[in-house]
Amino acid sequence: xxxxxxxxxxxxxxxxxxxxxxxxxxxxxxxxxxxxxxxxxxxxxxxxxxxxxxxxxxxxxxxxxxxxxxxxxxxxxxxxxxxxxxxxxxxxxxxxxxxxxxxxxxxxxxxxxxxxxxxxxxxxxxxxxxxxxxxxxxxxxxxxxxxxxxxxxxxxxxxxxxxxxxxxxxxxxxxxxxxxxxxxxxxxxxxxxxxxxxxxxxxxxxxxxxxxxxxxxxxxxxxxxxxxxxxxxxxxxxxxxxxxxxxxxxxxxxxxxxxxxxxxxxxxxxxxxxxxxxxxxxxxxxxxxxxxxxx
Amino acid sequence: xxxxxxxxxxxxxxxxxxxxxxxxxxxxxxxxxxxxxxxxxxxxxxxxxxxxxxxxxxxxxxxxxxxxxxxxxxxxxxxxxxxxxxxxxxxxxxxxxxxxxxxxxxxxxxxxxxxxxxxxxxxxxxxxxxxxxxxxxxxxxxxxxxxxxxxxxxxxxxxxxxxxxxxxxxxxxxxxxxxxxxxxxxxxxxxxxxxxxxxxxxxxxxxxxxxxxxxxxxxxxxxxxxxxxxxxxxxxxxxxxxxxxxxxxxxxxxxxxxxxxxxxxxxxxxxxxxxxxxxxxxxxxxxxxxxxxxxxxxxxxxxxxxxxxxxxxxxxxxxxxxxxxxxxxxxxxxxxxxxxxxxxxxxxxxxxxxxxxxxxxxxxxxxxxxxxxxxxxxxxxxxxxxxxxxxxxxxxxxxxxxxxxxxxxxxxxxxxxxxxxxx
Numbered sequence: 001x002x003x004x005x006x007x008x009x010x011x012x013x014x015x016x017x018x019x020x021x022x023x024x025x026x027x028x029x030x031x032x033x034x035x036x037x038x039x040x041x042x043x044x045x046x047x048x049x050x051x052x053x054x055x056x057x058x059x060x061x062x063x064x065x066x067x068x069x070x071x072x073x074x075x076x077x078x079x080x081x082x083x084x085x086x087x088x089x090x091x092x093x094x095x096x097x098x099x100x101x102x103x104x105x106x107x108x109x110x111x112x113x114x115x116x117x118x119x120x121x122x123x124x125x126x127x128x129x130x131x132x133x134x135x136x137x138x139x140x141x142x143x144x145x146x147x148x149x150x151x152x153x154x155x156x157x158x159x160x161x162x163x164x165x166x167x168x169x170x171x172x173x174x175x176x177x178x179x180x181x182x183x184x185x186x187x188x189x190x191x192x193x194x195x196x197x198x199x200x201x202x203x204x205x206x207x208x209x210x211x212x213x214x215x216x217x218x219x220x221x222x223x224x225x226x227x228x229x230x231x232x233x234x235x236x237x238x239x240x241x242x243x244x245x246x247x248x249x250x251x252x253x254x255x256x257x258x259x260x261x262x263x264x265x266x267x268x269x270x271x272x273x274x275x276x277x278x279x280x281x282x283x284x285x286x287x288x289x290x291x292x293x294x295x
Numbered sequence: 296x297x298x299x300x301x302x303x304x305x306x307x308x309x310x311x312x313x314x315x316x317x318x319x320x321x322x323x324x325x326x327x328x329x330x331x332x333x334x335x336x337x338x339x340x341x342x343x344x345x346x347x348x349x350x351x352x353x354x355x356x357x358x359x360x361x362x363x364x365x366x367x368x369x370x371x372x373x374x375x376x377x378x379x380x381x382x383x384x385x386x387x388x389x390x391x392x393x394x395x396x397x398x399x400x401x402x403x404x405x406x407x408x409x410x411x412x413x414x415x416x417x418x419x420x421x422x423x424x425x426x427x428x429x430x431x432x433x434x435x436x437x438x439x440x441x442x443x444x445x446x447x448x449x450x451x452x453x454x455x456x457x458x459x460x461x462x463x464x465x466x467x468x469x470x471x472x473x474x475x476x477x478x479x480x481x482x483x484x485x486x487x488x489x490x491x492x493x494x495x496x497x498x499x500x501x502x503x504x505x506x507x508x509x510x511x512x513x514x515x516x517x518x519x520x521x522x523x524x525x526x527x528x529x530x531x532x533x534x535x536x537x538x539x540x541x542x543x544x545x546x547x548x549x550x551x552x553x554x555x556x557x558x559x560x561x562x563x564x565x566x567x568x569x570x571x572x573x574x575x576x577x578x579x580x581x582x583x584x585x586x587x588x589x590x591x592x593x594x595x596x597x598x599x600x601x602x603x604x605x606x607x608x609x610x611x612x613x614x615x616x617x618x619x620x621x622x623x624x625x626x627x628x629x630x631x632x633x634x635x636x637x638x639x640x641x642x643x644x645x646x647x648x649x650x651x652x653x654x655x656x657x658x659x660x661x662x663x664x665x666x667x668x669x670x671x672x673x674x675x676x677x678x679x680x681x682x683x684x685x686x687x688x689x690x691x692x693x694x695x696x697x698x699x700x701x702x703x704x705x706x707x708x709x710x711x712x713x714x715x716x717x718x
Contacts, residue, residue, distance in 0.1 A: 047366065048392040048678060133534030134547050154537035154696045242480045243537060244693025259362075261682040262388070 040268035047262035059269035072253040080228040086168040091175025116173035124237035127166035156246040182216035222285040323377040328361040335627035374604040381427040381600035391678040397424035401612040418671040427600030434665040435592035436563040437581040439555040452581035463531035473531030479540040480692035482684025495586025496520040510712035513705040594669035
């Protein structure tokens, strides 16, 4: 007993020491920049005009009346909500299909992961050419039958759909992988019991599999939602925020203010908004998740 | 074994990247971003040493890396850059930020000052001082398919924008679109080309630039120009033209799907290049069309200047004088795809003429004519221009794609100009 209580603190201390590099890394690479961003957002730093270090709320009051910013929030919500819905549905269907319906095809899983490892800039370039009617093989194919496909990137909802489609293609494998993992955690006994009682495969999916997947679905939707808030390469390459400002999402707008207009502090204020927004969503999802687990 | 090699290679690479070359009085650090001229210049380091006895480390990087590198150096006042790539579109912003030093005395003392094309040089004349020497002047140009126009009964290219609409209408078909021009939003995208129409119709950005900077975009003249631009892109452009940037314009032309285009010289050059275009033998070059208010070809100028904290300005000036000299420009014009030189003597050089005439006989002549017609403040030379141009460009693009009416777009753009200028 004595021996153990003597060893324990030593062990604990060395465990703590082992954690130290990770803690330092998080402090230096995550916490410090975050603190810097908050500090910047309360000052007036302009790359060209110089640094007005006085404390000010100006950046945040300006946000409230900035029409371009408000527009960017709506654009972001549209891209995120539609994007997450599409990715979760596509990823879940493919995961359930691979696991339940055609389990023999398991070895093709690797094939479905391919889009996930392609860098987003490359994804954007590929989809840009697919959505540019003069370059697109899809348009060329339909032209053979005299069918003209409308130009996606020149209308508001077309451009938003184009980015959602490209993002869904690139990101559904993430959803698929997490849902596959969750499916493997669900005992097959439940399926078997249900089918012995006469349930059809569809009934098993709706009544048993899907409810059991709920916590995983929520988590994966949250991850994807936060990721879609950070949309950048797809917008930058595919639309430049256009047509007009139809795809100028908040993250892209922060980039414009910071790097194009040199308004670093204002850009930081937009980033602070995004941070708080993501934090609120995460908190809300975590609470929902807790309620689900309790139930 | 391989791993050791790799590690060694990696550490050597890191050393190259992170070694700060000490700035001796006669050892200059030059930072430029990649374009045919700068790539050509980097190969002539030895020539510079032979000519002046000084050495130069010419570093050519991508434009985004360049922006980061100079912003860090200039805001940190490190003084580690002796000569810097200075695009005219940034010059006002840099001057306001105190990042550049004037080169007026040096320029006025040059024997060959008269040989430098006036438009590009004057673009660097701000507040009575010169801030850089130009090495690149791109201007606007039309490229067109002779065969397509001839088939519709046109023996010569349209001379005015109104005629261009008429020709576009006559030649437009499902296979070959009548016309294309940049439409993607951006001060360097649609705002590089749209002012060619706007100014031809008498539209302007300000009441009386540079004396009275009251926004004057929302005028009947600009509206007429915008309507023509929208008509051309939406009715006679290839499918999806409302999102076209220069690369899509060039690609459509090279694939033989375009009858006419108006863009910068480099895009026009690509569209007539036999190595790139499937229809090069049918392509021809023509001046930018005129309007009721004359002709206003686009202009984009790049030059090299001296950072405010460069430790040895005399040595830096010797470098920029050498880099923009007749001899250096001629060498690069012959070695690189670089028809955008800024000296009259280079344009008169028989070897240079022979090289570019072999691609297209009219190219150099039309280019010089267009440069003479271009005004230095084609895009206003203001520190806020990048921001203004982006905002206006977004509304123009919204009008082209039907998100706003042309009237709404101009009114909204003018309001935003006022807001940006008031800050």
